[in-house]
Amino acid sequence: MLKKALTGITQWDTAVEISGVTKTFTQWQRENTGQGVLKNLFKPQKKIITALDDVSFTVKRGEFVAYAGPNGAGKSTTMKLLAGMLQPTSGSVRVKEMSPDKERIKLMKRLGVLFGNRTELWWDHPVSQSFEWKKVVWAIPDDVYRKNLEMVTELLDIGDLLKTFVRELSLGQRMKADLAMLLLHSPEIILLDEPTLGLDVVAKRQMIDFLKKINRESGVTIIVTSHDMDDLEEMAERIIMIANGKIAYDGGFDGLRNITRNNTKVVVTTDSGISEYEVNLETNPINSLLRQLSEMEGLKDIEIRKAPIEQVIAELYGTWRGNI
Amino acid sequence: MVANRRTAGRNSAVSATCESFQGKKNGGTKRPRFTMFLHILSLYKLYLKMDLAWLFRDAKTAILMIIADVLSNLSAVTGIFLLAWRFDGIGGMSRHEVLFMLAYSTILTGIFQTFFCGGNTAHISRVIGRGQLEHAFIQPLPLPVQWLTSGFIPLSGSSNLISGIVIMAVAVNQLDLVLPWWWVFSLVLNLIITTSLILAQSYLSASLAFYAPVQAEEISSIVIDEFGYIGTFPLSGMPKALQITLITIIPTGLLAWFPTLALFGKPPFGFSAWYPLLFAIILWVIALFFFKKGLNHYVKKGINRYHPMGHRR
Numbered sequence: 001m002l003k004k005a006l007t008g009i010t011q012w013d014t015a016v017e018i019s020g021v022t023k024t025f026t027q028w029q030r031e032n033t034g035q036g037v038l039k040n041l042f043k044p045q046k047k048i049i050t051a052l053d054d055v056s057f058t059v060k061r062g063e064f065v066a067y068a069g070p071n072g073a074g075k076s077t078t079m080k081l082l083a084g085m086l087q088p089t090s091g092s093v094r095v096k097e098m099s100p101d102k103e104r105i106k107l108m109k110r111l112g113v114l115f116g117n118r119t120e121l122w123w124d125h126p127v128s129q130s131f132e133w134k135k136v137v138w139a140i141p142d143d144v145y146r147k148n149l150e151m152v153t154e155l156l157d158i159g160d161l162l163k164t165f166v167r168e169l170s171l172g173q174r175m176k177a178d179l180a181m182l183l184l185h186s187p188e189i190i191l192l193d194e195p196t197l198g199l200d201v202v203a204k205r206q207m208i209d210f211l212k213k214i215n216r217e218s219g220v221t222i223i224v225t226s227h228d229m230d231d232l233e234e235m236a237e238r239i240i241m242i243a244n245g246k247i248a249y250d251g252g253f254d255g256l257r258n259i260t261r262n263n264t265k266v267v268v269t270t271d272s273g274i275s276e277y278e279v280n281l282e283t284n285p286i287n288s289l290l291r292q293l294s295e296m297e298g299l300k301d302i303e304i305r306k307a308p309i310e311q312v313i314a315e316l317y318g319t320w321r322g323n324i
Numbered sequence: 325m326v327a328n329r330r331t332a333g334r335n336s337a338v339s340a341t342c343e344s345f346q347g348k349k350n351g352g353t354k355r356p357r358f359t360m361f362l363h364i365l366s367l368y369k370l371y372l373k374m375d376l377a378w379l380f381r382d383a384k385t386a387i388l389m390i391i392a393d394v395l396s397n398l399s400a401v402t403g404i405f406l407l408a409w410r411f412d413g414i415g416g417m418s419r420h421e422v423l424f425m426l427a428y429s430t431i432l433t434g435i436f437q438t439f440f441c442g443g444n445t446a447h448i449s450r451v452i453g454r455g456q457l458e459h460a461f462i463q464p465l466p467l468p469v470q471w472l473t474s475g476f477i478p479l480s481g482s483s484n485l486i487s488g489i490v491i492m493a494v495a496v497n498q499l500d501l502v503l504p505w506w507w508v509f510s511l512v513l514n515l516i517i518t519t520s521l522i523l524a525q526s527y528l529s530a531s532l533a534f535y536a537p538v539q540a541e542e543i544s545s546i547v548i549d550e551f552g553y554i555g556t557f558p559l560s561g562m563p564k565a566l567q568i569t570l571i572t573i574i575p576t577g578l579l580a581w582f583p584t585l586a587l588f589g590k591p592p593f594g595f596s597a598w599y600p601l602l603f604a605i606i607l608w609v610i611a612l613f614f615f616k617k618g619l620n621h622y623v624k625k626g627i628n629r630y631h632p633m634g635h636r637r
Contacts, residue, residue, distance in 0.1 A: 025626060085458045087623045101623070108464035120459065122636045124378055136370040137463055139363060177399070 008071060012097050015189050015221035016059040016082060018145045021091030023052040023077050023245075051077040053245035054091070061220040063068070066236035068229065070317045073242045075225045076115075082223070083113045096189055109138065112187030116194030119178050121166040127177045128162040138185040145184060152180035155210050171198035179207060183214070190214075192224040196231050208235055229309045248316070256312050258282070265305040271298030282302070360469065367473035371442065375477045393483035397433075401426040401491065404556060415561015420498040421588065422558050427492035428515070428587075429556045429580035434485025435519050436548075438478050443636065445475030446523060446548065449530035453541030454631035457622065461548035507587070514583040521578055521604050522551055534618030537627045555579030559592075567592060571599075578603060622633065 027047045030040045038047070051074040059065050069075050080086040081093050084100030084107065093100055098107045114120075119215065121130040135145045153159050156176045161169065169177060192211075196204050212235060214220045226232050232239060233253045239258075241249040249256060266277045267290070279289055293302055351438035379386050408414050417425070427504075440446035448471070451457055460470050476498035496503065526544040533540040554576040559567050570577035571592070578600045 025628070027628075077626075080458070083458075083462055085461050085623070086626050089624070104461065105464045105466065108462055111462075113462045116628065118459075118632055119636075120462075122374070123633070124381070124636075125374065129377065133374070136366050137465060139366075139464075156395060264581060 013061050013144055014058055014094070015061045015096060016057075016223065017092075017094040017097075018058070019056050019082075019092045019094075020077070021052050021055045021081065021088045021093060022050065022088070022147060023074070023081065024089045025049045025051055050245045052081075052088070052242075055242070055245070055247055056091075057250060058248060059221060061221055062215070063238060064215045064222045064236045064241040065224070065240060066232035067223055067225045067242070068227075068232060068239055068313070069242035069248070074245045075242060076193055078242070079113075079115070079191050079214045079223075079225065082191055083111065084108075109185065109186045112182040112185070112190040114182045114190070114192050114195055115177055116175065116192075116197035119166070119174055120181060121174065121177055123167050124165065126163050126165055126182075127158070127169070130166065130177070131162075132213055134181050134184050140185050144186060148184045148186060151158060152183050155213070156206060170278050172200055172203040175199055176203060176207070179210075187220065189221045190223070192222065194226055195224060196226055196228055203230065203279075211235055230312045241313075243317070254306075256309070256316065257306065259316070265295070266297065267301075267303040267305065268299070269301040270296060271300065302307065331562050346429035363465075364469060364473055367469075368476055371476040372478050375442070375479045375481075379480045389480070390483060396488055397430060397484050397487040399555065401430055404558070407557075414558045417560045418499075420495050421584070424492065424495035424499065425558055425580050425584040426556060427488050427495050428584050430484050430488030430491055431559060432488075432515055432518050432522075432555075432579060433552060434482060435515055436486050436522055438476070438485055439481075439519070440471075440475040440523060441481050442475040442477040445471045446526055447542075447544040448527060449540055449542065449544035450534040451635060452530055452618075452622070452627075453537040453629070454635070455537065455627045455629045456631065456635035458630075459635050475632040510597075511587060514587065517604050518579050518583060518601050521575065521607060524547060524604060524607040524611045525551060525575075527615050528607065531611070531614040531618040534606075534622045534627075537629050551576055551579060555581075558582075560585075564593075571595075571603075575603060575607075582619065 025048070027049050029045045029047050030036050031045075036045075055078070067075055069080065077086065081088055082095050082100060084104045087101050095107055096110060100107055122133060131149060134140070134175075140148075153162070156179065156190065158173075158176050158180055161173055161177055164173075166174065168176070175195065175198065182190065192209075195211075196207060199207060208231060211222060211224070215222050222235075224232065224235060237252065239249065239251070239253055239256065240247060240282075248257065264279050264281050265278050268275050268277065281289070290302075293299065379389070390594050404414075405419075405423055405426055408417070408419045413419050414422055436446065443452045451460070460467055463470060525547050529543045529547045530540070532543055554570070554574075559570055559577050559581045567577060571582055577592075582592060582595075582600060585591055586600075591599070
């Protein structure tokens with residue numbers, strides 16, 4: 001019923017389409033010497049930084065995509081391009097089949113943007129005032145606002161924060177309030193830049209569960225960046241990795257492990273003690289591995305661990321540095 | 325209420341999620357269409373409420389702030405008025421004509437503060453220089469509508485307006501003026517024109533902040549303040565070259581002196597009484613040209629700077 005109604009209203013399948021996007025910035029530089037200062041007066045030293053270099057990818061409607069990469073890789077630049085805060089040097093950006101630059105107002109009614117290092121909340125007012133501000137600015141109908149407010153208040157457990165002045169909130173509380181405010185207009189696409197920044201384990205858990213729910217049950221497309229790879233793996237099915245302005249990987253998390261040939265670890269406990277082995281499951285299939293292990297004398301326990309994604313990513317970053 | 329929500333199971337929470345998002349999508353076609361005008365009115369109403377809540381978050385602070393503002397406004401004009409009193413007028417303007425001009429200038433500042441001083445709307449170079457325009461880009465409103473409405477602080481910003489109206493009432497009474505409706509209309513129109521002049525100056529100068537965000541972050545404030553300081557001084561009796569300079573190249577004379585004389589039916593140098601309107605139109609055309617150019621530069625090059633504080637009060 002719902003899907004039929006939705007199909008009738010919105011005809012779009014591609015949430016995000018980035019084609020051949022290049023984005024360059026000019027960086028001012030100067031040698032820290034008297035000569036450098038003088039030289040800078042007449043001929044300022046500038047360096048062209050290519051934040052994105054002919055980047056292309058698409059995100060389908062309803063996908064949950066992790067967008068990752070080392071510091072300075074171009075993640076935030078991509079987010080800003082999608083949110084219409086920046087324009088590409090070349091190439092095209094389409095979000096929900098609209099140009100963020102030319103159709104900004106129409107797009108912003110359906111897009112939610114959250115940057116972890118900044119807030120959309122009103123500093124000197126209670127959280128609920130910021131929510132009311134959003135209702136008026138976005139012209140959110142009363143019934144939708146009420147339902148969404150109830151939903152975010154419950155799921156993010158922010159009931160106690162609504163009357164609190166924003167300047168009194170901790171970082172984690174502010175992030176939750178910001179995320180709640182982001183969702184009040186029922187965005188169909190959400191861009192999150194470092195949303196788990198500074199959150200404690202419980203708050204992070206709530207946020208991840210919440211994002212997964214709205215993606216799974218409401219079909220909201222989510223693109224999220226984070227440096228916490230474990231969080232990303234838990235949330236997203238697909239990861240786009242960017243390094244030195246280029247797409248370095250686009251696929252599943254297990255595919256990343258295969259790239260680095262990061263072997264599965266098998267911890268075997270026997271009467272004689274604990275031993276740890278690294279096994280390549282491609283050359284040594286799991287059933288033959290289990291058969292071999294079952295024949296071991298004095299076997300008490302077997303633990304099979306996937307290579308930690310953080311370790312995989314660290315290896316990849318090391319490889320990419322200077323290679324791309 | 326909150327306790328009840330907390331006791332609700334996860335399943336009900338999930339349903340709430342789905343329903344809410346359905347509600348928006350399905351309800352979107354049914355919701356009444358807001359015209360931009362109605363939306364602007366609702367925004368003004370919102371900012372009025374927010375300003376009231378902000379001012380009276382602490383009654384003691386609010387009262388102190390209002391008293392301090394009124395005293396500060398009165399002292400700002402007292403010096404010039406005392407000079408006019410001592411010398412029985414300044415450069416051909418009588419004591420109470422000078423008082424009328426000071427009242428005009430105070431009301432002008434009041435209107436400017438009431439409508440454009442919230443959220444650094446008038447001091448736009450701060451928003452640009454601090455990389456805070458990005459907050460404006462993600463709102464589904466045209467930028468001019470955002471800046472027209474978000475600066476509205478009718479309570480915390482109106483002390484100049486109220487003081488100015490009181491001073492003007494005294495001046496009008498002393499001058500024995502008979503005020504036909506068209507004169508009052510002309511006064512209001514002049515006030516709107518001169519307010520737009522200050523705003524145009526601010527936006528024109530703020531265009532620099534797109535290219536030099538750190539260096540030009542405060543340029544709007546400097547321009548507005550300097551205009552305010554010089555704009556309150558009666559130029560009558562000054563050398564003609566200076567007067568002409570101050571109504572053309574550095575148009576501070578258009579803020580209070582020129583409109584006051586025009587309202588008394590004696591505009592300087594026989595200029596048309598609507599010269600400030602012409603000047604404002606030309607200034608806005610120039611300001612918009614450079615501001616748009618700067619904005620294009622901003623979205624193409626970006627600003628590698630973000631200051632988290634100051635975009636919201």
